[in-house]
Amino acid sequence: MPDREKNANTARVTTPLHININADNFDTETNFIIKLWEESSIRPYILKYSKGISQQPRVLLFIVFIFLFIFYYNISGESIDKNDVGKTELMQEVDMLTKIIPTEGDGECTAILLNWNRLDNIKIIVKNLCQYSMFKEIFIWNNNVDIHLSDPMFADTHCNKIRYYNSPGNIYFIARYIACSMATTKYCYFQDDDWMIRHLRSMYSNFLRFPNLIHTDTNADVYSSTNWKWCFFNDDIDLHSCYSWVGTGAFTSRGNVLKFLKMTSKTEMSSLEFIYGDMYFTTYLNQVPYQLENSLIELPQENGFGLTSEERMRNKLYMHKALIRLYNYLSSLKNDNSTQDTKEYSPTFYERDVRSPCHNDKCLFLTNKHSFPNIKLFKYKPYINISESERLHSSFFDTQHFISYPYSHAVDNDNSTVWISQDVIRKDDYIGLDLLLPMPVPLTFNLIMNHNSDYFNHLSIQISHDGSDWIQLSPLPKLEIHEISSTTKNNLLLCQFRIRETGFRFLKLVSTRDLNFTFSIYDFTFNGMDNNNDNEVVGDTGLNNNDNDSGD
Structure with a gap:
């Protein structure tokens, strides 16, 4: 064993070590340093004093170190500056749209x-609402006489917009309408303490276009009731009302609240x-709320209101009472030949096309495609209660x-989910x-x-600054169309196009003929990134586009 170790040690020592060196790198660096030395402004001084310090190697070494440090710092500084310029340009490009937010209506709500009994939820909601510039105040009406709200309770929210009213008793839902009547702004926003509402800017932007209409926000399940099962029409008395819950987010004018209280x-x-005002508010105004559909975020639901089956039946009872009272009121106006205006406001239910907020609260999805049958198919009569109305509607349409x-x-930024229209694509959809x-x-x-590519052969792209007057782009922007992988059976189509025009707010893609397939949209997004295609003006997408297609 000792002999083996000795031989092994000898082998490790005597085995030659081969190092491959690329001389070109050394030549380049050496030539660069020599050139730098020859052109240096401090070279004469170093040569002048080199004889004196040559006998002091430590001093000489220190001077060389200082020289190399200055050289390295200058080179690194130039590199950092160049990198920073690139990063700044990139950040400016990325932030071009992220920093742009609507400011119309700021401080008017x-x-x-x-x-x-959910103060922790209230604090979370206050912190969320405080960041939005449309809110001048956050008015908290306290219905709990065992708690006295004050500033120290909300110190962690760092919000300076809070106003309190500690009620001497619990007056339930009507409190929110009384609070709105006390507001100093012309608009009010309602929400309950068990939801986090994410899409306030987009909902508010559409509300400002039509402030005479209540705007509400809810999920798909409830939306299918508030736009179908809970809609009540009777043209004989100008009844055109749909019930919508305001607890998951609602914008309204203060004028509408005062009208309701009257x-x-x-x-x-x-x-x-009276204290169950939420079951009456949207119905009593006799105008279908402008409702947006999207996913909701729940906060802790303990001590909730209206969760048990018994409480749900109570809510429906008051919904029905509201309808009966409204029906009788409108009937009396007809009998008295009243000149009071009871017509449906514009845009009417079937004139509306704003459907859902985009995932990032930067846009709203538009389509003229409705998802339910004509709500006038059922003519409301007071003897039909809410449960019976739900049963009739459900048996007619699933x-x-x-x-x-x-x-x-x-528009949820998720390629695994899809909106599929109820009906096939028609001309002008x-x-x-x-x-x-x-x-x-x-x-x-x-x-x-997930469309047949024929869709792009019969397409008109239009833009508008106000959503009313539209300009058709001609020629069409170049459509870059690619297949992308998907978790579905078929690959999806990705269509990209760039619009160089500025100043527009609305965009729509209009079909110029009937097609035999439905809309199947997985995602629709936009950005301000420059893809270096600004010099391209293309009328042909490669798919035989015909924006003047008559549909024949």
Whole structure:
């Protein structure tokens, strides 16, 4: 064993070590240093004093070190500066749209919150609402006499917009409408204390276009009720109302709230009905709320209101009472030949095309495709209660398709979900986006779908600054169409196009002829990134585009 170790040690020592050196690198670096030395302004001084310090190697070594440090610092500084320029340009490009948010209506709205027994939720909601510039105040009405709200309780929210009212008693839901009547702004926003609402800017932007209409926000399941099962029409008395819950986010004008409070007096509501104002508000205004559909985020639901089957039946009872009172009120106006205007506001239910907020709250999804049958198929009569109305509507039409493939799936930034229209694409059907404000930069749009490519052969692309007057782009932007992998059976199509025009807010893609397949939209997004295609003006997409197709 000792001999083996000795031999092994000898082998390790005597085995030659081969190192491959690339001399070109050394030559380059050496030549560069020599050139730098020859051109250096401090070279004469170093040569002058080199004889004196040559006998002091430590001093000489120190001077060389200082020289190399200065050289390295200058080279590194130039490199950092160049990198920073590139990063700055990239950041400016990325932030071009992320820093652009709507400012119309700033400070013109008061957020109304009701506190009962979930103060921790209220604090979370306050912190969320405080970041939005549309809210001048956050008015918290405290219905719990055992708690006295004050600033120290909300110190962690760092919000300076909070106003409190500690009620001497619990007046339930009507408190939010009284609070709105006390607001100093012309608009109010409502939400309950068990939801986090993410898409406030987009909902508010559409509300500002039509402030005479209540705007509400809910998920696909509830949307299928508030746009179908809970809609009540009777043309004989100008009844055109749909019930919508305001607890998951609602914008309204203060004027509409005052009108509602007056209606509670005109219809001689009982005191018990009065405190359940949420079951009356949207119905009493006799205008279908402008409802947006998207996914919701739940906060802790303990001590909730209206969760048990018994409480749900109670809510439906008051919904029905509201309808009966409204029906009788409108009937009396007809009998008295009243000149009071009871017509449906514009845009009417079937004139509306804004469906869902985009995932990042930067846009709204548009389409003229409705998801439910004509709501006038059922003529409301007071003897039909809410449960019976639900049964009749459900037996006539199943809403499960919409619940599985709702509008919001077209703009949720998730390629595994899809909006599929109930009906095939017809001539003049469209999809589009409301970008919330006029765009100051050219935009690139990305549309992911599971369509027959024939869709792109019969397409018109239109833009508008106000959503009313439309300009057709001619020639069409170049459509870059690719297949992308998918978890579905078939690969999806990705269509990208860039619009160089600026100043527009609305975009829509209009079909110019009937097609035999439905819309199947997986994602629809936009950005301000420059893909270096600005010099391209292309009328032919490679798919035989014909924007003047008559559909014959």
